[in-house]
Amino acid sequence: REGREGREGREGREGRGPAGAGTTSDASDASPRDAYASSASAADDAIEPVTSFYADAGDRAALAAVAVDVFCVDTDTRGDAAGTKKTSGYLASVAPLASRSGGALFRYGAAGWDDEASAPPVPRDAFRALASERCVREREVSMDDARAGETSGDALHCTLRVRTSAEFVVSAARGGGIVPDETYEGLFHVPRCSSLDGFAFDLEHARSRGFGRGGDCPPTAQMAFEFTRIETLFESDPEEKTRETNDGAAARVIGITRRRVRRVCTRQAAVASTPDDVVMSADAEATFGVVYRKILDAAEEDGVAEARELLADWLAALAAKRARESRDSRHVDIEGRNASERVDASFANAPALRRVAKWTHAALARSAALAVPGFAASCLESFRDFFSADARVAAFWTHRRLGPSALARTVYPEITAWTADGGSLETRSIDAANADDDDAQRATPMVIQASREALIQSGGSLFVADAHDTVVAFQAPAQPGSPAALAAFPLPRASPARAFVEGARRCRAPAPSVSYVRGGAESPAPFDRVLVEEMDVALLPGGQTIFGGLEGFRRATEARARAMLQGEV
DSSP: OOOHHHHHHHHHHHTTOOTTSOEEOOTTOOHHHHHHHHHHHHHHHHTSOSOSHHHHHHHHHHHTTOOOOEEEEOOOOOOOTTOOOTTTTHHHHHHHHHHHHTOOEEEEOOOOOOSGGGSOOHHHHHHHHHHTTEESSOSOOOHHHHHTTOOSOOEEEEEEEEEEOTTEEEEEEESTTOEEOSSSTTEEEEEEEOTTBOOEEEEEESSTTTTOSOOSSOOEEEEEEEEEEEEEEESSOHHHHHHHHSOGGGSOEEEEEEEEEEEEEEEEOOOOSSHHHHHHTOOHHHHHHHHHHHHHHHHHHHOHHHHHHHHHHHHHHHHHHHHHHTTOGGGOOTTSOSOSSOOOTTOTTOHHHHHHHHHHHHHHHHOGGGOOTTSSOHHHHTOGGGGOHHHHHHHHHHHHHBOHHHHHHHHSOEEEEEOTTSOBOOSOOOOOTTSOHHHHHHOSSEEEOSSHHHHHHHTOSEEEEEOSSEEEEEEOOOOTTSHHHHSOSSOOTTSHHHHHHHHHHHHOSSOOEEEEEEBTTBOOHHHHTTOGGGOOEEETTTTEEEOSHHHHHHHHHHHHHHHHHHHHO
């Protein structure tokens, strides 16, 4: 992280808006700067707990090995621009009861629940939370089963030991509910963990020479995970009963037992010989997951404005480093003009970093945890619940626990294209931000970018946007009397698209809210809020807005990278 002095030194250059940055600001006008700082400060103050009672109760519950789940139903979104309303601070005070005891936090934002069908699924989620503690089948759970929502029960009273070879050490652990042991180095405690939770670890070199190049002892990391699992005992084998009657639930339950389980995973990695080897072997989801968790910690420690600037600077520094390593910097003159090769902030030659750059823009544009009221896209400004203090608290809690794939889908919604009747398109998918090149070709349904241009090019009539906690099914406007206009909407239950939506509701807790929007007849605002590549972002200094969506953000990042390269001359 850069020091504040270095950041203040850059403000004079960036406040004038470098050429090609796509920004608008006036160095002599302090009101936008003051408004941005005031709004960010108010947003930080709104999530400060008003009492420590629930945090203390969470600590006592953890000592008693009791996990407490918190259900919050918000029916009031009225308040000022910073989200400070009549109930502001309540969830910020209550949330530690769940986080410190190992429980779960379920928040249901205000959505105009006028009938039973649109009411929040609190009873269903409460049942799932209770049922998830028990294991009814003793078998290994694959990643495919985990994505489909089939788990072997939550892990309780967990201890996680991380060991590494002598060349490097674990310096920090990041994630929801993970606590380092006060006595033993590399030992961590997790009160409760599901198969969909994820943790990130910071690693540091133990010696200045790094890993070396001998290759006789590659870098090694080992994780030992020990936990308690609650298992249901049957009179007969449930798997055998399932094969006989296709109804495993018919087997008579004779009791419940606790079993202590230990799993050990050891991995070795090859040492890269060039920076290009590091970039090409990078995992996009893991890289973004680590960076984003560090930014969430910075938002809590230093405030949301500083965290947003830190994330933007990190991406610009990555682009500058990439340009310097590929010798592109020699083509950049002092003024940043007449360059035969530009600094490339889209990372066209690095697929993993290209996806990370898109997710970085998406996090700054639509992450509730990093939102600054009054300095967001217009489609989000009209959505009052997005800026509420409770929404930000819930976002902090949820984003820290999500695994890499789910976290990427939360910040950059996965949009799939379908036919008008909800069938799968047989066309190969366009360069999807959430899919590798090989996966994009095999993708069914077709995954597209979160932009209007991608919607048009896809040829689809129906689009389903999955943002993990919200799912929006949007039927594109069609000519009256055409097959697309006459197609049933909402989708029939037998259609593949409806099965796709129901699958998302079935495997997640809390269940995502689902909206069906018919284009041309209903407001497209819910779907506009997932087209993240169209959204502008605001950054320091002064909260100037970077217009042009993802493309404008790329130009601004390249301008920052050039400024960093010029500072090294």
